[in-house]
Amino acid sequence: MSEVKVIIGIIMTAVLVNNYVLSQFLGICPFLGVSKKLDQASGMSIAVIFVMVLSTAVTYPIQYFVLNPNGLGYLQTIVFILVIAALVQLVEIILKRYIPALHASLGVYLPLITTNCAVLGVCISNVDSYLLADAVFGTSFVHALFNSFGSGVGFFLAMVLFAGVRTRVERCNCPECFKGMPITLLSASILSVSFMGFAGLVENLLGLG
């Protein structure tokens, strides 16, 4: 029971409290770039959820079984970015070959995700926060996977909410110098204030320390 509670806590923290876009500033580029239309925003973020979970599933064992025992921790950045890039390419090829319908809707977003800082960020922060010296591989790996899933969902939530806000903001009558990026950033700021309201939610709701 308590394990379920811990996992719910991890997911809620990742989605609401430590939202990757709105409180940690990761993945801002697609957040500002691809959030103009709702369908693009949701397509991109579903691809992000998928790639985040998949790349954690691959990079976490690599760090645990290959890099750490051989004292190669310093190669983390290079290995992770290459693994993610190769993985994304592989997923694209597999989708194109076997599930063309899915490829048609998500395919265009996949190459963009290779250089998305949220994906590399989630892999590195999983290793930093769950791969401690005394961590058991099984449990910590499951926690890391749920954390990446939650982070992806948080990204999805921020993108979809913001796409809705943005269609209104684009048409608003604001001073000339605020048009475009500045007014978009100001509305992102207000959205971010609303997410600050979730601070302390997980501790109080689930009684976790």
Added chain:
Amino acid sequence: MKKLRILTNGIIRENPILVLVLGTCPFMAVTTQASNAIGMGAAVTFVLLCSNVLISLLRRAISEKVRIPCYIVVIASFVTLVQMIVQAFLPDLNTALGLYLPLIVVNCIILGRAEMFAGKNGVFDSALDAIGMGVGYTLAMLVMASIREILGSGTWFGIEVPVLIDNNISIMVMAPGGFAIFGVLIAVVNKVTKGKAPRKKEFGCMGCPSASVCGGALSCAGDGKEAAAK
């Protein structure tokens, strides 16, 4: 004269942050303190300079089809180098920058400059471009961090500012303050230059963080493409 123009391009006319709006993630995340901004700016400038020079030297050896993976390996190597240097000599900065130090790898400015400039120009020009872009990035970070630190914590480089130290607006150093001040800064730049500086739209795909990997595959809601076609 042309060399001087390449150098100053990045500082004012094509400032990577305030005009091109590239590399925004670390820009907002680490600018809570002016000293962090300098540290991050220096790290980015170093990586940018090294990768631009190396990629420019290798530009005839790298095949067109595999250029992006090659660029990423070059950049990742220099980022690892910077990480090791910072961990060894500046442990405080390492703690302050945390996750954002390895994330320089995916900073769109560096891959963007490799793709747009270093892959097509000579070594000397690429180095000048990197220095200009790096200095422009650092200056923009310093301005943003100064505003946020003075208003949010009432200090500047750790020096207490009278009056504000007791009346700090702490939301400025939190996430919403980052978005809001960045928005206002871009608006001020727009107002001051009064359209003399090229708007982001006029860069077309060049002003897009994903340009290097996208290659125009995504129809970016119409804008940019028309400008690029002109």
